[in-house]
Amino acid sequence: MANASPSAVSGAQDYLSGKPRVLGRGKRMAVTSLVIFAAAALAAYILTSGAFNWTVIWAFFFHPAILSGLAMTLELTALSMIVGVLLGVCLAVMAVSRYPAVSAASALYVWMFRGTPLLVQLIFWFNIALVFPTVGFGGWSVSVNALVTPFMAALLGLGLNEGAYMSEIVRAGIGSVDKGQREAAQSIGLGGGQVMAHIILPQALKVIIPPTANQTIGMLKNTSLVSVIGAQELLTKSEDIYARNFQVIELLIVASLWYLLMTTIASGIQFWLERRFGDDRAIRRMVGEQA
Amino acid sequence: MNALAPSVALDTAAARVMLRARDITKSFGPHLVLSGVSLDVKRGEVVCIIGPSGSGKSTFLRCLNFLEVPDAGGVWVDGERVACQEIDGVLWELPARVFARQRASIGMVFQRFNLFSNLTAEENVSLALRLVKRLPRSEARDIARAVLASVGLERFIHHRPSQLSGGQQQRVAIARAVAMEPKVLLFDEPTSALDPELVHEVLSVMTGLAGTGMTMVVVTHEIGFAREVSDRVVFMDGGGIVEQGVSGEVLANPSEPRTKAFLSKIK
Ligand SMILES: Nc1ncnc2c1ncn2[C@@H]1O[C@H](COP(=O)(O)OP(=O)(O)O)[C@@H](O)[C@H]1O
Ligand SMILES: [Mg+2]
Numbered sequence A: 001m002a003n004a005s006p007s008a009v010s011g012a013q014d015y016l017s018g019k020p021r022v023l024g025r026g027k028r029m030a031v032t033s034l035v036i037f038a039a040a041a042l043a044a045y046i047l048t049s050g051a052f053n054w055t056v057i058w059a060f061f062f063h064p065a066i067l068s069g070l071a072m073t074l075e076l077t078a079l080s081m082i083v084g085v086l087l088g089v090c091l092a093v094m095a096v097s098r099y100p101a102v103s104a105a106s107a108l109y110v111w112m113f114r115g116t117p118l119l120v121q122l123i124f125w126f127n128i129a130l131v132f133p134t135v136g137f138g139g140w141s142v143s144v145n146a147l148v149t150p151f152m153a154a155l156l157g158l159g160l161n162e163g164a165y166m167s168e169i170v171r172a173g174i175g176s177v178d179k180g181q182r183e184a185a186q187s188i189g190l191g192g193g194q195v196m197a198h199i200i201l202p203q204a205l206k207v208i209i210p211p212t213a214n215q216t217i218g219m220l221k222n223t224s225l226v227s228v229i230g231a232q233e234l235l236t237k238s239e240d241i242y243a244r245n246f247q248v249i250e251l252l253i254v255a256s257l258w259y260l261l262m263t264t265i266a267s268g269i270q271f272w273l274e275r276r277f278g279d280d281r282a283i284r285r286m287v288g289e290q291a
Numbered sequence B: 001m002n003a004l005a006p007s008v009a010l011d012t013a014a015a016r017v018m019l020r021a022r023d024i025t026k027s028f029g030p031h032l033v034l035s036g037v038s039l040d041v042k043r044g045e046v047v048c049i050i051g052p053s054g055s056g057k058s059t060f061l062r063c064l065n066f067l068e069v070p071d072a073g074g075v076w077v078d079g080e081r082v083a084c085q086e087i088d089g090v091l092w093e094l095p096a097r098v099f100a101r102q103r104a105s106i107g108m109v110f111q112r113f114n115l116f117s118n119l120t121a122e123e124n125v126s127l128a129l130r131l132v133k134r135l136p137r138s139e140a141r142d143i144a145r146a147v148l149a150s151v152g153l154e155r156f157i158h159h160r161p162s163q164l165s166g167g168q169q170q171r172v173a174i175a176r177a178v179a180m181e182p183k184v185l186l187f188d189e190p191t192s193a194l195d196p197e198l199v200h201e202v203l204s205v206m207t208g209l210a211g212t213g214m215t216m217v218v219v220t221h222e223i224g225f226a227r228e229v230s231d232r233v234v235f236m237d238g239g240g241i242v243e244q245g246v247s248g249e250v251l252a253n254p255s256e257p258r259t260k261a262f263l264s265k266i267k
Helices: A006-010 A025-048 A054-061 A064-095 A100-115 A118-126 A150-176 A179-187 A192-229 A234-245 A248-276 A280-287 B006-016 B057-064 B096-103 B121-131 B137-150 B166-178 B196-211 B223-229 B247-252 B257-266
Strands: A134-137 A140-143 B017-028 B031-042 B046-050 B072-077 B084-087 B090-093 B106-109 B184-188 B215-219 B232-237 B240-246
Touching (some): A054 A248, A064 A100, A064 A192, A064 A234, A064 A248, A118 A150, A118 A192, A150 A192, A179 B096, A179 B166, A192 A234, A192 B121, B017 B057, B017 B215, B031 B057, B046 B223, B057 B072, B057 B184, B166 B196, B196 B215, B196 B223, B223 B247, B232 B247, B240 B247, B240 B257
Parallel strands (some): B046 B215, B046 B232, B106 B184, B184 B215
Antiparallel strands (some): B017 B031
């Protein structure tokens, strides 16, 4: 008993205990102060040198044209993501179809829309009237030029392109569901569509939602591409203003600050979504799924 | 196979045969896994299939409800051909909806439970009652609760599969199959994925089920269950049935050397 441990023998601790001191603390502090100093110097230069006119930036930050561009950016992002997600689900379900022609059609779509630049697709949709001057059937027809406004072209371009990317994400989600789930559902008599709607897709959501949030953040920025077809979103509006007052850099900074604000908020939402995913009751509430 | 049109095949046994498998053949690529396996199971009979790993037991069971489509042969449940119909001497697939409904009459319990992880225990059981049997939500729920109570899980109806032990999950899986009132219930090693102390609760549910007159085909390594509960033991090896007979006799005095060797290994 008395020999149980060295300290018990001597009656006092004969070694140093506790956390060891960190090595290289001085070096770490030197690097930190260097970085802080450089950042402060850069900030001071940007704010005070007169290279950027902060009064102008501030004056245009809440300009009605900028705010309406901002609204259009958000609207395009939301609508394009809705088109993209719905299309993505369709394409992904098609991809796992037992009819080879159907899965081939899905693969062809994804190949075309992922294999060509989004910018080219946007310009293409904007000029679609050159290919199909009118659409209609029977006696009814309508001019494509009137139908495909810059907004429609933007929505088509962004949404159809997003559909191709979303289909890959949904497909990965479907693929992540254990195949025993499908077999069990089939063995109690569920049909193909029921298995998909009640078992596979609800379980795939866990895998689908985080990258979809990522795509949404990408979409916020990609909407700026539609400025080439004048779709009246944030960048188009900024360009319109600097074309008249020549404050190019200031208005680009206004737009950039708004983009930063939007992507930061969206990243916050994404972070929250991802944290909630351990608990799939949260997903069920979100999609209103109930069996 | 054509000589065994269902009318001919079923006349002999009349209504006594609940499940009939004829010459089930299945290959995966070049690998012949089942070479013409036939089995008749009488109404209310409990048949245990035993045999070494890789002998084709799971594949045979999965061919019975067409989770694997056999290359040749046929399956009948209660006189009705599964997944196929003969019209003017030509064998056609059943329409998908008819086939799906037919599958509901062949219950299956899996080694790894395969409970729907997005649903509670009660929802696992009631889902097909609503979607396949088209029962109203409240009726489906009442049936689900009653069946879950019959496997001793009345206190766990709102639990997710992830919140249940393996034994509880497997009992929910049995309840899910039983709720559809299947004509025959297939079990693929239902206790092999369980911790040893949980095996008993699942076997006792299965024993109770056998007592209700359920027709059951059970792939298992539980020799005790095979001896005490099943009416017949079938020994499979190398993609075919090597030996079968009354449980007590086959297990006590196997006549085939391969059966002897297998039984001596697992005891
Ligand atoms: N989907 C499959 N693809 C290819 N080979 C398979 C597949 N399923 C089973 N097998 C093979 O078929 C043989 C029989 O398997 P299985 O029916 O699972 O045997 P058991 O259940 O008796 O252990 C094994 O050799 C296995 O590797
Ligand atoms: Mg097996």
